[in-house]
Amino acid sequence: MNGARRPRVGHIQFLNCLPLYWGLMRSGELLNVDLHKDAPDRLGAGLVAGELDIGPISLVEYLHHTEELLLLPDLAVGSDGPVRSVNLISTRPPAELGGARVALGSTSRTGVLLAQLLLADYYQVETDYLRCPPDLTEMLLEADAAVLIGDVALRAQYEAPPRGLVVTDLGQAWREWSGLPMVFAVWAVRRDFAAAHPGVVKDVHEAFLRSRELCLAELDQVAEVAARWEPFDAVTLADYFRRLDFSLGERQVAGLREFARRAGAVGAAPTLPAAGPEWFGP
Amino acid sequence: MNGARRPRVGHIQFLNCLPLYWGLMRSGELLNVDLHKDAPDRLGAGLVAGELDIGPISLVEYLHHTEELLLLPDLAVGSDGPVRSVNLISTRPPAELGGARVALGSTSRTGVLLAQLLLADYYQVETDYLRCPPDLTEMLLEADAAVLIGDVALRAQYEAPPRGLVVTDLGQAWREWSGLPMVFAVWAVRRDFAAAHPGVVKDVHEAFLRSRELCLAELDQVAEVAARWEPFDAVTLADYFRRLDFSLGERQVAGLREFARRAGAVGAAPTLPAAGPEWFGP
Numbered sequence: 001m002n003g004a005r006r007p008r009v010g011h012i013q014f015l016n017c018l019p020l021y022w023g024l025m026r027s028g029e030l031l032n033v034d035l036h037k038d039a040p041d042r043l044g045a046g047l048v049a050g051e052l053d054i055g056p057i058s059l060v061e062y063l064h065h066t067e068e069l070l071l072l073p074d075l076a077v078g079s080d081g082p083v084r085s086v087n088l089i090s091t092r093p094p095a096e097l098g099g100a101r102v103a104l105g106s107t108s109r110t111g112v113l114l115a116q117l118l119l120a121d122y123y124q125v126e127t128d129y130l131r132c133p134p135d136l137t138e139m140l141l142e143a144d145a146a147v148l149i150g151d152v153a154l155r156a157q158y159e160a161p162p163r164g165l166v167v168t169d170l171g172q173a174w175r176e177w178s179g180l181p182m183v184f185a186v187w188a189v190r191r192d193f194a195a196a197h198p199g200v201v202k203d204v205h206e207a208f209l210r211s212r213e214l215c216l217a218e219l220d221q222v223a224e225v226a227a228r229w230e231p232f233d234a235v236t237l238a239d240y241f242r243r244l245d246f247s248l249g250e251r252q253v254a255g256l257r258e259f260a261r262r263a264g265a266v267g268a269a270p271t272l273p274a275a276g277p278e279w280f281g282p
Numbered sequence: 283m284n285g286a287r288r289p290r291v292g293h294i295q296f297l298n299c300l301p302l303y304w305g306l307m308r309s310g311e312l313l314n315v316d317l318h319k320d321a322p323d324r325l326g327a328g329l330v331a332g333e334l335d336i337g338p339i340s341l342v343e344y345l346h347h348t349e350e351l352l353l354l355p356d357l358a359v360g361s362d363g364p365v366r367s368v369n370l371i372s373t374r375p376p377a378e379l380g381g382a383r384v385a386l387g388s389t390s391r392t393g394v395l396l397a398q399l400l401l402a403d404y405y406q407v408e409t410d411y412l413r414c415p416p417d418l419t420e421m422l423l424e425a426d427a428a429v430l431i432g433d434v435a436l437r438a439q440y441e442a443p444p445r446g447l448v449v450t451d452l453g454q455a456w457r458e459w460s461g462l463p464m465v466f467a468v469w470a471v472r473r474d475f476a477a478a479h480p481g482v483v484k485d486v487h488e489a490f491l492r493s494r495e496l497c498l499a500e501l502d503q504v505a506e507v508a509a510r511w512e513p514f515d516a517v518t519l520a521d522y523f524r525r526l527d528f529s530l531g532e533r534q535v536a537g538l539r540e541f542a543r544r545a546g547a548v549g550a551a552p553t554l555p556a557a558g559p560e561w562f563g564p
Binding site: 006018 | 286287288300303304307308310312313314503504507508510511
């Protein structure tokens with residue numbers, strides 16, 4: 001008999017993380033975790049509050065809590081160019097939004113800050129912000145533009161243009177502005193949990209890396225299954241999954257640092273320590 | 283784009299159904315269902331209330347709701363002999379329980395009725411009953427015997443004998459009494475859902491049958507993963523999984539009918555129609 005408890009691991013309940021879930025399933029590793037599915041903002045809050053041990057956390061939320069968290073190497077959700085599910089949807093092109101109201105979707109931390117940085121410094125317009133639940137129609141009743149992430153953002157890509165709205169892919173805009181990939185979410189472990197259970201964290205980390213390999217090999221199959229139930233066809237989903245970047249290599253870390261630097265420069269997030277981010281590992 | 287919704291499928295959150303979960307994972311079929319994990323009594327209530335479309339339901343609960351439900355062929359949780367996780371735990375042997383108080387675990391419908399039938403007709407003792415939450419120590423503070431199912435019953439198999447308690451395996455007792463396998467739970471679909479979505483039900487049914495095949499081939503692996511986190515070692519778990527009978531063939535249906543007949547004879551459950559049970563299928 002043993003008294004071990006499964007690590008409490010967060011999982012983003014958006015299509016973008018479905019490939020990682022697929023890999024955890026197919027490998028059987030799902031049985032080794034107590035998986036909590038939720039929106040990214042709630043998962044981040046849970047990790048910070050100690051209700052979760054390991055999990056994805058929005059880059060901005062991580063920057064606010066580097067003292068409690070270590071990053072898991074080589075794992076992220078980002079894109080090196082268009083991401084398709086982090087969008088600014090507006091009644092006119094971004095460069096013409098001077099004086100406009102922009103509604104920021106409440107489930108996003110990094111996407112909305114990225115939008116604010118881009119509007120101020122790349123499109124060079126001054127705008128007012130309000131936070132709203134992520135419903136495009138409601139948001140555009142109150143504002144001239146909306147920042148959405150996840151499945152609603154992916155849907156808006158198709159639904160917005162016929163309504164005469166402009167969709168700006170913020171992964172692509174960041175790439176144009178900085179020349180780097182954008183990292184929207186990272187995987188972190190609480191430092192106290194990592195110190196107490198390093199073996200468990202190592203296993204979970206390896207399970208996620210294996211899951212990523214497995215799902216990349218089976219992306220068309222994941223897309224086909226998901227297309228049965230989601231409002232997107234298999235080709236659209238496979239294309240979406242392929243654009244997502246689940247790695248966190250040198251270029252992605254450079255993108256992460258650059259985002260932290262630009263956000264820090266305007267006081268929108270704590271500056272990353274010079275040696276940061278700090279990693280879990282030997 | 284499509285508006286299909288995943289069928290709401292129940293899953294028994296006990297070790298006994300872990301092999302079926304494993305198979306759903308490994309095949310990827312988990313993505314095709316909206317799985318609700320819970321104790322069997324709550325899953326049965328959910329199916330009857332229309333909060334679930336398909337799922338396991340205790341045999342007794344099914345007998346009370348044959349008009350709303352169809353059975354999925356060849357799928358059940360039962361045993362042809364010892365089941366190890368449906369137990370009567372008593373301060374003296376069952377045949378000596380005349381005049382005793384018996385605590386019936388509140389998560390069980392079929393196990394507790396089986397215990398009542400066996401005590402009255404097989405062990406031929408008259409006993410008083412009370413319903414309790416499934417906690418062995420609490421139950422034995424108020425009664426001379428307790429009926430437990432699931433993981434707590436499996437644990438009690440090991441913990442009760444050193445405390446001088448007698449453990450009676452009710453699957454084995456039924457087999458001795460009737461000569462037949464015992465069926466504790468069946469898989470059912472709501473008739474209204476089956477009429478509206480026959481293709482979806484067929485897919486879920488086939489997914490479960492494939493899952494059973496898959497998990498039988500990988501039972502040692504399931505046991506090893508589960509042993510990391512459960513209070514049982516891999517050998518114990520593999521042995522437990524192998525004793526469980528997930529099929530519902532001719533012999534099992536005969537056992538189901540015989541249980542319904544004996545329960546009906548004492549007015550403890552509605553009699554099964556002569557042609558029953560009614561099956562989902564062409």
